[in-house]
Amino acid sequence: MNLTTAQRDRAYGVLLASAAGDALGAPYEFGPPLGPELPVGMVGGGSFGWEPGEWTDDTAMAIAIAEVAATGADLRDATAQDAIVARWHDWATTATDVGNQTRAVLTAAGRAARRDNDAIGARHARTAAEHHHHHAGRSAGNGSLMRTAPVALAFLHDEHALIEAATAISALTHYDPEAGEACVLWCLAIRNAVLTGKLDLRAGLPLLPAARRDVWAQRLDDAESRRPAAFDRNGWVVQALQGAWSAIAGTPVPVDDPAAGVFVADHLRLALEAAVRGGRDTDTVAAIAGGLLGAGHGASAVPAGWRRVLHGWPGNRARDLITLATSIVEGGAPDRFDFGFRGFGRLDALARHPYDEGLWIGAVGALHTLPPGVDAVVSLCRVGPDAVPAGVELIEVRLIDQDGAEQNPNLGFVLHDTTTLIQQLRREGRTVLLHCVQAHSRTPAVAALYGARCRAVPVDTALAAVCAVLPGANPIASFRDALHAMHTPPMFPDALAAATGYAARAHADQIRKRGPGDDRPGIPYVSHLLGVAGLVLEDGGSTEEVIAGLLHDVLEDQDPLHVRAAEIEHHFGLDVRLLVEACSGPKEHDPGMAEYRTRKQLYLDYLADQHSTGAIRVSLADKVHNARCTVNDLEADGPDVWDRFNAGFGDQLWWYRALVAIFATHSDAGRAGTARVGELRRLVARMAEFGPRGGSNGK
Incomplete structure (x- = not known):
């Protein structure tokens, strides 16, 4: 399916924002609701001693689905579902945290496979899930909803196939039809958000069975009239969905005010914080909310401070989630991006920032031999998986070097957020390289905003100083307009x-x-x-x-x-x-x-x-x-x-x-x-x- 630049950004945001919500909520899991005066941060800790930015079982199980979808496989096929179940089973043997119902089903499925002298597969899991449902009397936990987001990415082209796949993947561990309905409703909302940019959970109601539409419509009404903390049984799939939607719908979308550092994209962060403040199963509710928020606002709306610490099973980081999402929307086609940047001309521009010697600014060629002391790289363009040596932190920023709102829907936020990231790195004592491909537009734009903040000078003054040390620097019109909108007052x-x-x-x-x-x-x-x-x-x-x-x-x-x-x-x-x-x-x-x-x-x-x-x-x-x-x-x-x-x-x-x-x-x-x-x-x-x-x- 051919997607626009903005639609791609939103598709890439699905896994990224879901994982961010998961890691944000992990330290607060099982805790009470939090008041607005208490901070919420990606700080690590919690009942399982998570590292800051470490995602939990919610994202791990979603990654297993995403890995299979990224091969181009149809998630409705038995072979694809077999691969998913096998991956889950391998993960669960060493995982720190596995939901009770999921663990029970996977353990029983593993026993059945060994008894059959067969590889574990979807039929073992589905049978175990049905048995668990009848034995326990219920199986509508939130464990299938928390991992469902990648299913939506695999079927952006076909909503009816999406319904089939979401229902089938849910039933691998959760036999109760309500779990499947919740997954369908949420996946349809993610699909709609990727394609339109709108956060509308009701978009999928007409596609539910007729007898179920009013039930779910009433549940959504309830979610929109109450705060997330009201849904205190959020281990149940219905209240997990309600808590997530309550956080999204009940968090006001800010009005862009670049001079004040306020942006529409802040809604993603604020709504995820609201989901965590609801308490109890905080990581799952925030992971669920994150999938839809990322679909609506895009990967570019996920704060860089979160992206730089985000990590988890199976040894992935934020860029790996983007890679998975890219492969899914490309139907498993190989990535043909030329990381050698052939045909771009000179790539060797490099200089110290005129206002800060601890910040190098330049072109992508600087990665071949990093300047002395550089231990952090902020890349404003795509770079290869081995772009920097071991021990050097790499933070990638999605910034498209083309005019037009469709190219950079969160342009002001990205410039502001990236500058804030560089300031934080410098406060940590890091020596930073900021680069794009040729240092003509993206690099001087961010460097100018950083300089304006450092010196409290007009942004044009800072831009002139930056352009004086970077040959050929000349930011495109939309970047200049965004910089002027964020003009920093000279004094406070x-x-x-x-x-x-x-x-x-x-x-x-x-x-x-x-x-x-x-x-x-x-x-x-x-x-x-x-x-x-x-x-x-x-x-x-x-x-x-x-x-x-x-x-x-x-x-x-x-x-x-x-x-x-x-x-x-x-x-x-x-x-x-x-x-x-x-x-x-x-x-x-x-x-x-x-x-x-x-x-x-x-x-x-x-x-x-x-x-x-x-x-x-x-x-x-x-x-x-x-x-x-x-x-x-x-x-x-x-x-x-x-x-x-x-x-x-x-x-x-x-x-x-x-x-x-x-x-x-x-x-x-x-x-x-x-x-x-x-x-x-x-x-x-x-x-x-x-x-x-x-x-x-x-x-």
């Missing part, structure tokens, strides 16, 4: 006001003394902090960097027990804390730090190895403002000024000259402003003209 006044108040309170008792004979009150220390923040602002620093300028002395002067560091992170974020820590040198009372030059040399060594442009910018502003004040005092009061310092003329001049040398090196590498380094050099030269009188305090 509320945060700056809060930081100013925090700094004033932290340093309330500190003053800078005036010279002998000067009866004016001492200068409040906060004047220095405001001066540093002003220089950072003048030099194009981001809001976080300006705040760090205000707080840069808090830890060094005020934090013997490291209490302030946690406060700074709480009030102003991790980025600010890291900047402030980077600007804080060792203290005089630290072990082995009593001697001035020993203490200062340690900081100089650290500064020389620093690659954060933000930390360098704040440190340079601090040193320039200190030097300005010292020179002003020297010009007013003469060399006696040196007597005010614990370290005298010789030590001070050594310190400042070493700083000039280090900042000059950073300037040559593009990490520090040339003009500001030049100012520091001139100030230090002026200091040198005021040697101490009579050699006093001249060490």
Whole structure:
């Protein structure tokens, strides 16, 4: 079946979002409902000790179906169903978590196969499922609904064949007709969502048996009028479906507001979180919901932060789920994509991001020999399965280099989400390569948004800086329009006001003394902090960097027990804390730090190895403002000024000259402003003209 680009994105989202919901819900399984004030995250843990991002039996059983469908086999055929049952049986022998009913059926089917001296197959499972139903009196658990999503992908071309297959695959372990009806209803909704983009569970009602339509219509009415937590028997297939649909239908779809970072695609994440908040069988309800949400919003709506950790049986990751979905919709045809990118011309563009040396930007050719230190790659184009060496994290992003809403239905979200991903990787200390095929459009677009956020500059300013280092860079019109819609305001006044108040309170008792004979009150220390923040602002620093300028002395002067560091992170974020820590040198009372030059040399060594442009910018502003004040005092009061310092003329001049040398090196590498380094050099030269009188305090 020929699908449009948007339909393919939605088809690829089915398995991906189902697995994401599964892994999101796993830590909360068997727990009570969660209120809106409690966080829901892909954190791992739970009753079975799941790893963060690890999917459970829901996705494992779906993968077994998907593997068979990916060969092009007709899931209605006995041979295909035999292969599915055999795969389930092999999985169940070592699986951490298998549903009670499913385990009972597969165990009985295995015994029957051994008794027949035969390979386990669909007939063994179906017979065992029927026996279990009659013996237990019920078999309408949620175990067949949780795995049904790939069946829909295999029959996008034929809804009647889909009904047959969904019913038959459900009956392999769940004999109760209600389980089959739920699978049919959900698969038809997935098919409809892939083809139309609409989330409509009622689309399949007319295709149910006439006697059952009103029953299910009433159940859907009930789901739409209540919250997921109301369906507290969600181990039953009916309430599992109701809980999933309640989460989808009851979660408002956001209105796109790119400037505020809000997108329609956020509905996928919000609805999955709502499914988990319903409690009890959280992984299954969220997995069910995820299959339909992925079909409606697409793989591109699944947050990158989830995709990078998603994994599970049989050793798969997010990209493997996309590969499976691709093979299913292609009917098992081989992937003929040319990962060599022949015919594209030059593929060797590569440069450091003009605002962040820890981010490399370039073309796909950079993968052949990764730049030094790169341990994370963000690919904006398709890459082969062995694209990066072992130990290097690869996160693939679906971004189509063509204009038109049909090509990138979640364009704003993808640009925003990918930039957020890169920021997170950099906060983790990772050195990142961001690339597409030729670095002409996709790479500069994402790099520009990242730069605008880093420096709090207009996106056009950041884009110009990026294009200056990438030959041929020229993002397509739709990318430029999306960037302008997400224009980042240059400053955030509320945060700056809060930081100013925090700094004033932290340093309330500190003053800078005036010279002998000067009866004016001492200068409040906060004047220095405001001066540093002003220089950072003048030099194009981001809001976080300006705040760090205000707080840069808090830890060094005020934090013997490291209490302030946690406060700074709480009030102003991790980025600010890291900047402030980077600007804080060792203290005089630290072990082995009593001697001035020993203490200062340690900081100089650290500064020389620093690659954060933000930390360098704040440190340079601090040193320039200190030097300005010292020179002003020297010009007013003469060399006696040196007597005010614990370290005298010789030590001070050594310190400042070493700083000039280090900042000059950073300037040559593009990490520090040339003009500001030049100012520091001139100030230090002026200091040198005021040697101490009579050699006093001249060490």
